[in-house]
Amino acid sequence: MKSITVVGASLAGLYAARALRTQGFDGRLVIVGDEHHHPYDRPPLSKGFLTGATDQGQLALVDADDTADLYAEWYLGTRATALDAAGGTVLLDGDRSLDTDAVVIATGATPRLLPGPEPGEPAHTGVHTLRTLNDAQALRDDLARGPARVVVIGGGFIGAEVASSCAMLGHDVTVVEAAPLPLVPQLGDDMAKVCAGLHADHGVTLVAGTGVAGLQGGRGYSDHPDSPDRVTGVELTDGRLLPADVVVVGIGVRPSTDWLEDSGLLLKDGVVCDAGCVSSLPNVVAVGDVARVDGHRAEHWTSATEQAGVAVQNLLAGGTVATHRNLPYFWSDQYGVRIQFAGRRLPTDIPRIVEGSAEDRSFLACYERDGQTTAVLAVNRPRPFTRWRRELMRST
Amino acid sequence: MITVCLIDDLPPGESIRVTDGVPAPVAVFHTEEGEIYAIDDTCTHQDASLSDGFLEGCFVECPLHEAFFDLRSGRPTCPPAKQPVRTHQVSVESGRVLLHVSVAEPA
Ligand SMILES: Cc1cc2nc3c(=O)[nH]c(=O)nc-3n(C[C@H](O)[C@H](O)[C@H](O)COP(=O)(O)OP(=O)(O)OC[C@H]3O[C@@H](n4cnc5c(N)ncnc54)[C@H](O)[C@@H]3O)c2cc1C
Ligand code: FES
Numbered sequence: 001m002k003s004i005t006v007v008g009a010s011l012a013g014l015y016a017a018r019a020l021r022t023q024g025f026d027g028r029l030v031i032v033g034d035e036h037h038h039p040y041d042r043p044p045l046s047k048g049f050l051t052g053a054t055d056q057g058q059l060a061l062v063d064a065d066d067t068a069d070l071y072a073e074w075y076l077g078t079r080a081t082a083l084d085a086a087g088g089t090v091l092l093d094g095d096r097s098l099d100t101d102a103v104v105i106a107t108g109a110t111p112r113l114l115p116g117p118e119p120g121e122p123a124h125t126g127v128h129t130l131r132t133l134n135d136a137q138a139l140r141d142d143l144a145r146g147p148a149r150v151v152v153i154g155g156g157f158i159g160a161e162v163a164s165s166c167a168m169l170g171h172d173v174t175v176v177e178a179a180p181l182p183l184v185p186q187l188g189d190d191m192a193k194v195c196a197g198l199h200a201d202h203g204v205t206l207v208a209g210t211g212v213a214g215l216q217g218g219r220g221y222s223d224h225p226d227s228p229d230r231v232t233g234v235e236l237t238d239g240r241l242l243p244a245d246v247v248v249v250g251i252g253v254r255p256s257t258d259w260l261e262d263s264g265l266l267l268k269d270g271v272v273c274d275a276g277c278v279s280s281l282p283n284v285v286a287v288g289d290v291a292r293v294d295g296h297r298a299e300h301w302t303s304a305t306e307q308a309g310v311a312v313q314n315l316l317a318g319g320t321v322a323t324h325r326n327l328p329y330f331w332s333d334q335y336g337v338r339i340q341f342a343g344r345r346l347p348t349d350i351p352r353i354v355e356g357s358a359e360d361r362s363f364l365a366c367y368e369r370d371g372q373t374t375a376v377l378a379v380n381r382p383r384p385f386t387r388w389r390r391e392l393m394r395s396t
Numbered sequence: 397m398i399t400v401c402l403i404d405d406l407p408p409g410e411s412i413r414v415t416d417g418v419p420a421p422v423a424v425f426h427t428e429e430g431e432i433y434a435i436d437d438t439c440t441h442q443d444a445s446l447s448d449g450f451l452e453g454c455f456v457e458c459p460l461h462e463a464f465f466d467l468r469s470g471r472p473t474c475p476p477a478k479q480p481v482r483t484h485q486v487s488v489e490s491g492r493v494l495l496h497v498s499v500a501e502p503a
Contacts, residue, residue: 382448
């Protein structure tokens with residue numbers, strides 16, 4: 001194999017590129033990424049970067065030495081528009097193309113948008129999504145204009161972190177969640193209730209069980225009488241209107257597979273892969289948020305980093321010789337509380353608090369099925385969490 | 397010099413976080429092999445306390461993103477951490493764990 005192209009220059013793509021070199025690939029390595037930045041870390045974007053505790057330099061995933069060690073050709077600010085794996089080409093914007101023997105797909109995910117204005121119609125200013133450094137910078141600048149009424153649409157982890165950061169900055173924050181309770185799919189009712197309680201603990205209003213009917217905009221924004229179409233409020237499906245100066249839409253992501261539509265690859269909520277991250281074509285692997293590995297698509301930092309080594313091993317071997325031992329793990333920091341979760345729970349698994357208490361916002365809960373622990377949730381209990389996580393990794 | 401605790405209160409495999417009398421928190425480990433080591437407690441990657449990490453031989457795994465640090469040198473052995481943590485002198489005298497905090501730059 002003489003040339004390999006990694007598409008997506010972020011966490012999973014970078015770890016795959018590193019793995020290619022450490023596993024002995026010495027051919028041409030090309031890394032294509034549509035963002036202009038070198039790989040950086042996303043988790044702080046909703047946490048320290050938004051509050052100002054973390055600056056842009058601290059987000060970098062590579063320094064000059066790392067980049068030199070990779071000996072790669074970087075095509076940054078460049079979008080891959082199509083893949084012809086059989087013919088061995090990746091098409092790039094600007095009518096360019098790259099010949100390649102194999103491809104690592106690491107294009108991640110893109111925020112879902114509210115069913116909004118017609119295409120071509122400008123969206124309201126003051127409405128944000130949060131995925132990229134540029135998104136985070138725009139939100140940070142908007143929040144720096146002065147105390148604002150912030151409405152966060154979506155009470156998932158990223159929504160909750162944004163709400164927490166905005167509250168810490170002194171803004172007046174409301175979280176709108178369509179489901180009766182946020183985070184139920186991830187944590188189950190009981191534990192979701194505890195986590196949802198964090199909002200109220202810190203003066204953030206949670207409006208749950210009602211959807212968003214639409215956004216209102218106009219010239220009513222006090223500081224900026226001339227700004228023509230700044231968002232002014234969020235209309236809810238129950239008829240209520242929440243006044244808003246800043247709106248953050250955090251209603252989930254969809255895998256970035258648009259560019260693969262005509263590739264012949266099997267796509268189904270992500271690039272369909274076996275347990276070794278190998279796609280329906282043997283010279284194409286997928287890693288990170290874009291990959292549906294053995295029926296599961298994770299959107300977690302650790303999955304992206306862990307999958308890379310396995311995917312590369314299989315790519316270089318020309319077939320699946322290794323599989324990814326998948327124990328999903330994620331963490332979230334909100335309101336000064338660290339939440340960590342590992343395992344794979346079914347909705348019927350029963351959580352049991354084994355140390356600490358929910359009232360103190362410091363506890364460890366094990367999810368149990370037929371007397372077996374299937375997953376573990378820690379709120380401000382990192383030490384026992386790590387032990388449990390190890391235990392679960394051993395037993396799965 | 398700081399008295400951290402009695403050695404009996406820090407059995408092999410355990411760690412303790414020291415915050416009093418030190419410029420920055422320090423993590424003290426007693427390995428299964430019986431060695432005692434002290435390093436800066438805060439991971440050089442992001443915000444995690446290494447005393448909460450998983451001890452494996454004379455290495456500790458960060459509880460947040462699993463960087464490994466060598467307790468002897470303070471150096472990380474794998475990403476995402478790149479910078480070493482400072483190491484500190486620690487000794488056991490008359491059953492007490494004593495910490496001599498260094499102000500030197502990390503190795
Ligand atoms: C605000 C925020 C907070 C988070 N917090 C946590 C957390 O606390 N804990 C946790 O476990 N996880 C967290 N995550 C999730 C974690 O960051 C992701 O799982 C991780 O970034 C996935 O890495 P990836 O490389 O697969 O995808 P991404 O990081 O999304 O990178 C994909 C890259 O590919 C580029 N790209 C897409 N299409 C193309 C194309 N056609 N051509 C070229 N380039 C393309 C994208 O622009 C992007 O740069 C958070 C994510 C966000 C956004
Ligand atoms: S905080 Fe320690 S590895 Fe990230």
